[in-house]
Amino acid sequence: MKRRDFLRKTVPATVLPGLLNGYSFKAFSSSPLVQALANSVLTDHVLVLIQLNGGNDGLNTVIPLDQYSNLSAARPNLLIPDTQVLPLYGTTATGLHPSMTGMQQLFNDGKVSIIQGVGYPSPNFSHFRSTDIWLTGADTSQVLSSGWAGRYLNYEYPNFPTGYPNTAMPDPLALQIGSTVSLALQGPAASMGMAISDPTSFYNLINGIQDPAPNTPAGKELTYIRQISQQSQQYSSVILAAANNITQQSPNYPATGVNSLSDQLKIVSRLIAGGLKTRVYMVNLGGFDTHSAQVDSGSAATGDHAELLTKLSVAVKAFMDDLDFLGIEDRVVGMTFSEFGRRIKENASDGTDHGAAAPMFVFGQPVQSGLVGTNPVIPSTVAVSDNVPMQYDFRSVYASILEDWFCVPNTDLSSILLNNYQHLPLLQAGLCSTVDTHEINSGAGINLISNYPNPFSDSTYITFKTGGGHTLVQIFDSEGHLIKTPVDGEYVAGEHKIWFENENYASGLYYARFQNGTVQQVRNMMIAK
Numbered sequence: 001m002k003r004r005d006f007l008r009k010t011v012p013a014t015v016l017p018g019l020l021n022g023y024s025f026k027a028f029s030s031s032p033l034v035q036a037l038a039n040s041v042l043t044d045h046v047l048v049l050i051q052l053n054g055g056n057d058g059l060n061t062v063i064p065l066d067q068y069s070n071l072s073a074a075r076p077n078l079l080i081p082d083t084q085v086l087p088l089y090g091t092t093a094t095g096l097h098p099s100m101t102g103m104q105q106l107f108n109d110g111k112v113s114i115i116q117g118v119g120y121p122s123p124n125f126s127h128f129r130s131t132d133i134w135l136t137g138a139d140t141s142q143v144l145s146s147g148w149a150g151r152y153l154n155y156e157y158p159n160f161p162t163g164y165p166n167t168a169m170p171d172p173l174a175l176q177i178g179s180t181v182s183l184a185l186q187g188p189a190a191s192m193g194m195a196i197s198d199p200t201s202f203y204n205l206i207n208g209i210q211d212p213a214p215n216t217p218a219g220k221e222l223t224y225i226r227q228i229s230q231q232s233q234q235y236s237s238v239i240l241a242a243a244n245n246i247t248q249q250s251p252n253y254p255a256t257g258v259n260s261l262s263d264q265l266k267i268v269s270r271l272i273a274g275g276l277k278t279r280v281y282m283v284n285l286g287g288f289d290t291h292s293a294q295v296d297s298g299s300a301a302t303g304d305h306a307e308l309l310t311k312l313s314v315a316v317k318a319f320m321d322d323l324d325f326l327g328i329e330d331r332v333v334g335m336t337f338s339e340f341g342r343r344i345k346e347n348a349s350d351g352t353d354h355g356a357a358a359p360m361f362v363f364g365q366p367v368q369s370g371l372v373g374t375n376p377v378i379p380s381t382v383a384v385s386d387n388v389p390m391q392y393d394f395r396s397v398y399a400s401i402l403e404d405w406f407c408v409p410n411t412d413l414s415s416i417l418l419n420n421y422q423h424l425p426l427l428q429a430g431l432c433s434t435v436d437t438h439e440i441n442s443g444a445g446i447n448l449i450s451n452y453p454n455p456f457s458d459s460t461y462i463t464f465k466t467g468g469g470h471t472l473v474q475i476f477d478s479e480g481h482l483i484k485t486p487v488d489g490e491y492v493a494g495e496h497k498i499w500f501e502n503e504n505y506a507s508g509l510y511y512a513r514f515q516n517g518t519v520q521q522v523r524n525m526m527i528a529k
Contacts, residue, residue: 044277044331045279045331045333045405045406046272046278046279046280046281046331046332046333047279047280047281047332047333047334047335047401047405047406048265048268048280048281048282048283048319048332048333048334048335049184049280049281049282049283049334049335049337050261050283050284050285050312050316050334050335050336050337051182051282051283051284051285051336051337051338052284052285052288052308052312052336052337052338053131053284053285053286053287053288053289053338053339054127054286054287054288054289054290054338054339055127055130055288055289055338055339055340055341055342055354055355055358056288056308056338056341056342056358057288057290057294057305057341057342057352057358058341058342058357058358058359058388059071059075059341059342059344059358059376059388060075060078060079060080060097060294060300060305061096061097061100061309061358061359062094062095062096062114062116062359063079063080063085063094063095063096063097064093064094064375064376064378065082065085065092065093065094065095065375066093066094066375067375067376067377067378068082070378070379070380070382071344071378073380073382074344074345074346074378074382075344075345075346076346077295077300077346077350078294078295078300078346078350078351078352079300080097080098080300080301081300081301084098084301085097085098086098086100086101086104087104088104088107088108088371089107089108090370090371091371093375094114094371094375097301097305097306097309098301098306099301099306099307099309099310099313100309100310100312100313101313102313102314102316102317102318103312103313103316103317103361103363104313105317106316106317106320106363107369109369110367110369111320111363111364111365111367111369112361112362112363112367112369113361113362113363113367113368113369113370113371113372113426114359114360114361114370114371114372115359115360115361115362115372115373115392115397115424115426116359116371116372116373116374116375116376116391116392117357117358117359117373117376117388117389117390117391117392117522118357118358118359118360118390118391118392118393118394118397119340119341119356119357119358119388119390119392119393119394119480120133120139120140120390120393120394120395121139121140121390121393121474121476121480121481121482122140122141122480122481122482123140123340123355123356123357123387123390123480123481124140125340125354125355127289127339127354130339130340131183131339132144132183133339134337134339134394135147135148135182135183135184136148136183136184137395137398137417137418138418145186146186147182147183147184147186148184148395148398148416148417149174149184149280150184150186151416151417152402152408152416153173155412155415155416170238170277172238172239172276172278173278173279173280174278174279174280174281174282175239175268175271175276175278175280175281175282176281176282176283177264177267177268177281177282177283182282184282238276239271239276241274241275242270242271242274242275242276243270243271243274244274245273245274245275246270246273246274246326249266249269249270249322249325249326250318250321250322250324250325250326252317252318252321252322253266253318253322254314254318259311259314259315260285260311261283261284261285261311261312261315262311262314262315262318262319264283264284264315265283265315265316265318265319265322266318266319266322268281268283268319269319269322269323269326269328272323272326272328272331272332273323273326273327273328279406285308285311285312285315287304287308288305288308288338290304290305290342290351290352291347291349291351291352291353292347292349292350292351293349293350293351294350294351294352295350297350312336316334316361316363319334320363320364323365329364329365330365330366332364332365333362333363333364333366333367333401333405333427334361334362334363334364335360335361335362335363335397335401336360336361337360337394338358340354340355340356340358341355341356341357341358341387341388342354342355342358343355343384343385343386343387344378344382344386344387344388345382345383345384345386347384355387355388355480356387356388356389356390356479356480357376357387357388357389357390357391357480358388360394360397362397362401362426366405366427366428366431367426367427367428368425368426368427368428368429372392372424372425372426373391373392373520374391374522376388376389376391377389377522377524379509379524383478383508385478385479386478386479386509387478387479387480388480389476389480389511389513389522390476390480390513390522391513391520391522392422392424392520393421393422395417395419395421396421396422396423396424397424397426398417398421399413399417399421399422399423400423400424400425400426400427401426401427402416402417403423403432404426404427404431404432405427405431405432406432407431407432420470422515422517422518422520423517423518424518425518446465447465447521447523448464448465448466448514448516448519448521449462449463449464449465449473449512449513449514449521449523450462450463450464450523451463451500451512451523451525454524454525454526455526455527455528456502456525456526456527456528457502457527457528457529458501458502459499459500459501459502460500460525461497461498461499461500462486462497462498462499462500462512463495463496463497464487464495464496464497464498464514465494465495465496466491466492466493466494466496466516467493467516467517467519468491468492468493468494468516469490469491469516469517470489470490470491470516470517471487471488471489471490471491471496471514471515471516472485472487472488472513472514472515472516473485473486473487473488473498473512473513473514473515474512474513474515475500475510475511475512475513475525476510476511476513477505477508477510477511478508478509478510478511483505483510484500484503486498486500502527505527506527507527507528507529508526508527509524509525509526510524510525510526510527511523511524511525512524512525
């Protein structure tokens, strides 16, 4: 390949002349979520996305103590001893894995929201496909080439990159530390992200040190490419300036190289405090595909999963301490996500297989701390294929953050996320919204949906109580597949009843999910022939 062709096809993807602390650093100047942040009403708000690659086991992360007996029967070798589960302020029914002391402290200090049972209808158990669904906001049967954040930024800045950077937005709109350009930040018409993968570390970059190129023909080409990259890079100087603005950070981070996630988050906090107007940062922690050896033999509280949760908890706590140290804690909200959870029942290899719904963490000083939703109900007898039922659609989390943190008008959300999703009170009132936290669980003590007879063979009456407006009833099988949506429309307030027929469904456990505004409930249904 000729040098000119090589440069034309490869150099534009380079954003910085080096890595940040050993991680390839990507700038997404036109990712849709990023630019939503750049031009939002509150222009100093920042979102940090932590991707847990592999599918995190939610039942051993956020442990439903009120379901402990049935869960211990399904997980005799994996379940954490109840005496070691970390208690959470305000509840005796739910606790955290003993490795998550940092996250426990943040929750008890009012800086973490735990959203129960997050997933999507008819889950796909392929890592690649399910990751794409989470990053794009697609339905299971829908393939999208744009990301949920990218679509927003394209809507907000349809002419990008023409005229950027400029005095109003001189900085990258989003930055990712890692080796893969996230599909979440992909625009609908073209790639919005630029990336680099040369071997210069972050600290080499800010100290003006560059790894030498070998004295070979290939090395001479590399030197030339670096030169062109330095000359054409519009964002390297502002990132370097932001990094140099901060000379001291919190001492609470682990030593460099001990915890890869904390190393990444340390860079993020430095750049935010250093003055970058970048709105979205993406980091990741891999290794959550725990099919085998999830725990140490004879010690469920130790092992691979415990080590991963330790890294997550320690990194988030150190990051939050640093934000406080740097005086920017009120500007940052973070969120964890994974492509799926794990099955209820353990497998024969001391591990768990690909599952459906799982909890998410949203953290930060502006968060409304607490539990959103209820513990999943664990049946007394669990089949190998049984999954945790979905309580909340993951796109509801996206919609709520876009509306309440980036102040996106509610009327624009459906065009960005391609559907209407319920609002969840994840952030404190007064930022962009005044939704009260108690609304999410306002019907917790009332049966909003039920069916009779239950169990049933051929048919049953489903009764639901709505407060009025859009009301949704979905029926899922025990594996999490959406099999029927008998109710999806506008209803007057009050009690309603519908007739539900068994359309040759197999005997077994099913779930009826009710949604009305911010309120949802999930109830068991049993078909017995």
